[in-house]
Amino acid sequence: MRVLCVGENILYGRPSEALSKAAVAGSLSLATSELSGVVETLRRSHYDIVVVQQSASDVRIVRQIRKGKISAPIVVVRRDGTATGEVELLTAGADDCVAETADHTVLLARLRAVIRRAGGHDSATLHIGRLTVGIERREVHIDAAVVPLTRKEYDLFVLLAMRKTQVLSKEVLLDSLYSGEDEPFGKVIDVMICKIRKKIRAFGIDEPFTTQWGIGYRLNESAFNPVTVTLPQEDYRIRPAVRENCLPVLAGINILGIVAPANRP
Incomplete structure (x- = not known):
């Protein structure tokens, strides 16, 4: 911060x-x-x-x-x-x-x-689809599993999660992560993003970040949407409804092979 x-x-x-x-x-x-x-x-x-x-x-x-x-x-x-x-x-x-x-x-x-x-979050625990970020415990979960991030990787991930609608430049990320410290080489953000991507892809999420070339990175919210099950095409066919015969059954009339007995006095 x-x-x-x-x-x-x-x-x-x-x-x-x-x-x-x-x-x-x-x-x-x-x-x-x-x-x-x-x-x-x-x-x-x-x-x-x-x-x-x-x-x-x-x-x-x-x-x-x-x-x-x-x-x-x-x-x-x-x-x-x-x-x-x-x-x-x-x-x-x-x-x-x-x-x-x-x-x-x-x-x-x-x-x-x-x-x-x-940043648009109402509690100390951030929920973005399958993603849960525990700010106090400094943990990132996908579904119920912990994502094994290093300290700096976690700090970078939280910066992007807290500002999920914004593109953050590499300069901003460097300032936030290494302010007051000797800043490492310029590609360190790219390297950390690559490592985080690899760890998150193990959970079946292909593209956790959106890259704006020449600008920076943004969290890809849609990538963390809950997994949906797609039904086979044939399951979408509209089956004809069963029609009920509402005709009254009268004496002497054969309906469906059943002869109704005549009313006797």
């Missing part, structure tokens, strides 16, 4: 204690930005979420980000704030507001929840 921390002054331009602890507990990649250059920073690099740190409610930075056509989710961490201020921040485009005194585990959970909802 790549987090851009934005503050209103030197003190609040640094990650708060709760955010710093959340970074350690949740393996977050933290970067900071000044207010004046935040929109350009977000346009130049990919971040999963923006954390705006404030001493009190102020909608200006949120509006600035949204006017810049930046769709990244925003969480505001406030030292002091009122209910009215929170309403104004959410109305301006913030996705959540958290008190500065909140425990780092709560902050981390809120950050994950906002990112998950931004």
